[in-house]
Amino acid sequence: xxxxxxxxxxxxxxxxxxxxxxxxxxxxxxxxxxxxxxxxxxxxxxxxxxxxxxxxxxxxxxxxxxxxxxxxxxxxxxxxxxxxxxxxxxxxxxxxxxxxxxxxxxxxxxxxxxxxxxxxxxxxxxxxxxxxxxxxxxxxxxxxxxxxxxxxxxxxxxxxxxxxxxxxxxxxxxxxx
Numbered sequence: 001x002x003x004x005x006x007x008x009x010x011x012x013x014x015x016x017x018x019x020x021x022x023x024x025x026x027x028x029x030x031x032x033x034x035x036x037x038x039x040x041x042x043x044x045x046x047x048x049x050x051x052x053x054x055x056x057x058x059x060x061x062x063x064x065x066x067x068x069x070x071x072x073x074x075x076x077x078x079x080x081x082x083x084x085x086x087x088x089x090x091x092x093x094x095x096x097x098x099x100x101x102x103x104x105x106x107x108x109x110x111x112x113x114x115x116x117x118x119x120x121x122x123x124x125x126x127x128x129x130x131x132x133x134x135x136x137x138x139x140x141x142x143x144x145x146x147x148x149x150x151x152x153x154x155x156x157x158x159x160x161x162x163x164x165x166x167x168x169x170x171x172x173x174x175x176x177x
Contacts, residue, residue: 082126086163098160100124107131110156116145118175129157129166135174142174 022038029037036042051058084097098106104122111120111133119134133149135142150170157165 085124085126085166088161088163098162100126103129103160103166106160107153107156110153111149114145114149114152116141117149117172124166127164127166128169130169131171133170133172135172138174142172146170146172 025037026039026041029035082100084099085103087096087098089096101124104124107124107129108120108122108131111117111122111131116136117133118136121132121134123130131149131153133145135145137145149172150168153168153170157168
């Protein structure tokens, strides 16, 4: 949502600035000539002065604006996606973290550093890291690589000293022809 907030804030700022300029022009024009300059606001003024607060059109527009406001508020209050995994530190003043993509890269490098593994696809979520390693061997030899890969990745994850390390799920796929 943060990516969407910036353009929306810019559009809202431009719209408010434009509306402010139009209001200033209309006030000056009304003071000088007593007529609308840009926007024919006298018909709006007449409609607003004759419409009661409990009219159907007022209720409908109020309901629509309330629903839009609640939707925007719900979207803003939704917790953001965790993109940083905090590291443990002995000092409370130190705030160190590792991004999820950075952790995925280090796990990928650790997996491909093992003999017999030629590639790995890593997906890191807040509570789980899923590694799908590609074996250079075929058949049962690929299954034998699962334990060394899982041990190497678990020790590498422990060395990173994450405050809340994700659960590790390792799968080794045999090479296809």
